[in-house]
Amino acid sequence: DAGVIQSPRHEVTEMGQEVTLRCKPISGHNSLFWYRQTMMRGLELLIYFNNNVPIDDSGMPEDRFSAKMPNASFSTLKIQPSEPRDSAVYFCASSRRETQYFGPGTRLLVL
Amino acid sequence: GIQVEQSPPDLILQEGANSTLRCNFSDSVNNLQWFHQNPWGQLINLFYIPSGTKQNGRLSATTVATERYSLLYISSSQTTDSGVYFCAFRNNFNKFYFGSGTKLNVKP
Numbered sequence: 139d140a141g142v143i144q145s146p147r148h149e150v151t152e153m154g155q156e157v158t159l160r161c162k163p164i165s166g167h168n169s170l171f172w173y174r175q176t177m178m179r180g181l182e183l184l185i186y187f188n189n190n191v192p193i194d195d196s197g198m199p200e201d202r203f204s205a206k207m208p209n210a211s212f213s214t215l216k217i218q219p220s221e222p223r224d225s226a227v228y229f230c231a232s233s234r235r236e237t238q239y240f241g242p243g244t245r246l247l248v249l
Numbered sequence: 250g251i252q253v254e255q256s257p258p259d260l261i262l263q264e265g266a267n268s269t270l271r272c273n274f275s276d277s278v279n280n281l282q283w284f285h286q287n288p289w290g291q292l293i294n295l296f297y298i299p300s301g302t303k304q305n306g307r308l309s310a311t312t313v314a315t316e317r318y319s320l321l322y323i324s325s326s327q328t329t330d331s332g333v334y335f336c337a338f339r340n341n342f343n344k345f346y347f348g349s350g351t352k353l354n355v356k357p
Contacts, residue, residue, distance in 0.1 A: 171345075181335060183345045194343060229292060236280050236299075240292035 142241035144230050150247045156218040159244045163232030172215050173229040220248045251276050255348035262326045262355045270321040270351045272336030280339035283321050287332040326355045
């Protein structure tokens with residue numbers, strides 16, 4: 139199995155630009171999670187989906203962030219407009235039951 | 250609010266030593282997991298353990314849900330065990346909470 143796939147692995151952008159992060163979960167998994175990790179705030183759950191439906195988006199910081207899961211094999215996390223404080227590593231994880239499997243992360247730098 | 254406290258925050262071990270990491274939580278747990286983040290940033294699930302004891306090689310974990318804590322045991326530590334260990338749980342309202350982690354450094 140290829141594991142959870144995230145793209146891009148690194149992204150450098152300028153403040154105000156739109157950023158789209160992508161995630162392909164492990165085939166057969168029905169839950170998908172988006173996390174953000176920073177030195178200041180640690181690991182935070184932003185949103186998670188179950189069977190493509192958002193279950194809890196209370197961790198999404200503000201309206202600039204949106205996440206979609208149009209089908210069982212793909213999800214996006216979009217930031218528009220991006221700000222320097224959005225700089226972080228963004229992880230996607232998927233699970234079939236309870237055990238979560240993480241992708242390698244996308245390192246985002248907003249200048 | 251919900252609290253997830255991990256201790257110790259930092260730990261330095263000599264290779265071969267044993268250690269116990271602790272996770273205290275302030276709510277009823279529906280799902281408790283231990284993760285390891287290696288020095289390169291990769292996150293790996295170690296245990297899903299809402300209650301009871303599990304073992305996987307040199308690692309084992311015990312969760313006592315009624316007393317709201319979980320322990321992760323590392324025996325005969327190796328340098329590859331270095332990194333940050335997180336506990337996380339989902340409560341009965343499907344909210345997830347993460348601890349701030351225990352940073353482990355195993356010296357050769």
